[in-house]
Amino acid sequence: MRRLLLFALPLALAACGTDADPNQAGPDSATGPDGASAPGVGETDVSNTGVTYATARLDPLGESSATGTVTFTETDEGLLVEYDFTGLELGEHGFHVHENGACGRGDDGTLGGAAGGHFNPYDAPHGSREGSRDERHVGDLGNITSAVGGVTGGVARGSFTDPLISLSGPNSIVDRAMMIHFKADDLSSQPSGDAGDRVSCGVVQIATAPN
Structure with missing residues (x-):
């Protein structure tokens, strides 16, 4: 009988440890419920939050009143650039x-000099938005046009898709400055039009768009 009791005791203790759901990860688990690695400290799990995009809020420099936002959204053709500005002088910028x-x-x-020159990872000449990576700076996005309509000055709203700029890799514009200039870019004068x-x-900052 003594031998039977000693044999049964470990079995009883093991049974007490099976109350938890075997499919539920514990507090120290490194995986989520789907088996994927859980985000660590300082990381954000964006796998279910929607399309990746970035935004920039532009503020006036000096005596300018030009202000507004730019949104960059990933598409199969490149980044969709959508802009909305007020307070600009009428015309192209x-x-x-x-x-x-x-x-x-x-x-x-x-003013704005800390932004440096145009983003130009391939050491290309300045050019138009239609140029290849060898014919333009990656950061060359042409001109936007301001028209009558704003209380504080001209309004510029519009969109286009650019195949060179990106939110990752060597052409990433994340954490770089987005700039509007006083005059039109002539698309040819070196080094900045x-x-x-x-x-x-x-400054362009990454974000996630809701579904």
């Missing part, structure tokens, strides 16, 4: 992604 994620003054005091002063600037 150079519209570029710059290399640095800053909008302060440059070392020489230039003779677009004049920088009048509005904001």
Whole structure:
């Protein structure tokens, strides 16, 4: 009898440890309910939150009143760029992604100078948005046009799709400055299209769009 009791005791203890649902991960588990790795500290699980996109809020530089937003959404053809600005002088304005994620003054005091030059990872010449990666800066997004309609100045609203800029990889515009210039970009003058002063600037930041 003593031997039977000693044999039964470990079995009883093992049975007590099976109350939890075997399919439910414990608090120290590194996987989620679908078996995928759970996000760690400082990471965000965006697998079920929708299309990846990025936004930039542009604020006036100096005495300008130009302000607004740009949204970049991934598509099969490239990034869909949607913009909405007010407070611009009427006419065309150079519209570029710059290399640095800053909008302060440059070392020489230039407004927006901290953004550096146009984003140009392939050391290409300045050109139009229609050019290939060898014919334009990746950050060359042409011009936007402001028309009558805003209380604080001209309104520029529109969209286009660009095949070069990206939200990842060597052409990523995330954490870089989006800039509007005072004059039209002539799409040919080097190194920046003779677009004049920088009048509005904001940094591109990644986000997730809801379904």
